[in-house]
Structures are given as C-alpha cells and as structure tokens.
Amino acid sequence: MPHDETFAKLTRSTFRCRRCGACCRIPDGIVRVSGAEIARIAAFLGMTETEFIERETEISPDRKSLILKSRLNGACAWLTEDNLCRINAVKPERCRTFPLEWTNADSFQICPGLERKDLVRP
Ligand code: SF4
Numbered sequence: 001m002p003h004d005e006t007f008a009k010l011t012r013s014t015f016r017c018r019r020c021g022a023c024c025r026i027p028d029g030i031v032r033v034s035g036a037e038i039a040r041i042a043a044f045l046g047m048t049e050t051e052f053i054e055r056e057t058e059i060s061p062d063r064k065s066l067i068l069k070s071r072l073n074g075a076c077a078w079l080t081e082d083n084l085c086r087i088n089a090v091k092p093e094r095c096r097t098f099p100l101e102w103t104n105a106d107s108f109q110i111c112p113g114l115e116r117k118d119l120v121r122p
C-alpha cells in the first residue's frame, strides 16, 4: 500500500499503535537527529549538547548526519524493556511521525498496526 494522502488520512483516523516497539528494533534502522532535536533531547536529559552528541549519537552510514546510537541487537538505545521510549516527550520527528506521515517498503512487515483489516473501517 503506497503512502499517499489517502493512506495518511486512513491511518490517522483508524491507526492503533500496539506499543510493541518493533519500529524501534529494526536492525538496520537509523534515527537521524537534527541540531534542534539534539538541543531538545539534551536539555530534557540535563546534558549539554556536546555531551549528548559524544555519548548518544554516531555518524550515519551515509555520513550526512548524526543518528541515535543503537544497542548491539539493533534496538534503539532509548527503548525500555517495556517497549517504552525513555525520551518520548522529546523524541525525534522521525519517530513521532511514523507511520502516519511516512512509511517505506518494510513498514508493513514491521508494524502490526498497519494491517489492512485494522485500517479500513467495515
Ligand atoms: S527515540 Fe524512542 S521512539 Fe525513537 S527509535 Fe528510539 S525508542 Fe523508539
């Protein structure tokens, strides 16, 4: 299912997040963070931006931006065992907008909330 405007409207009205955390555990998934996002997250954590950048980010594979660090299993470092986001109040836009604003080819295999039967009203 393409991520067009109709899809976005459909998901916005009927999407139900299962709080499974699967979207935060994609092995080769990356979460880019902008300068403004870094400032916001660092302030939330009581860290300086430099501390946050040094401890919690790394260079993206394409070397174009900073991304949040992952654990060895590929899960985002901020994901708790209960599938909660420890920086939920200030999480990056990339996280806040999935899957209502963007999806990719793998999203429908990853996100159980995107099952078509759940998205289409009877
Ligand atoms: S920042 Fe939070 S929402 Fe984003 S990938 Fe990490 S745990 Fe998930």
Ligand code: SF4
Residues within 6 Å of the ligand: 016, 017, 018, 019, 020, 021, 022, 023, 024, 098, 099, 110, 111, 112, 113, 114
């Ligand atoms: S994979 Fe989908 S259902 Fe699971 S937490 Fe992420 S958005 Fe919610």
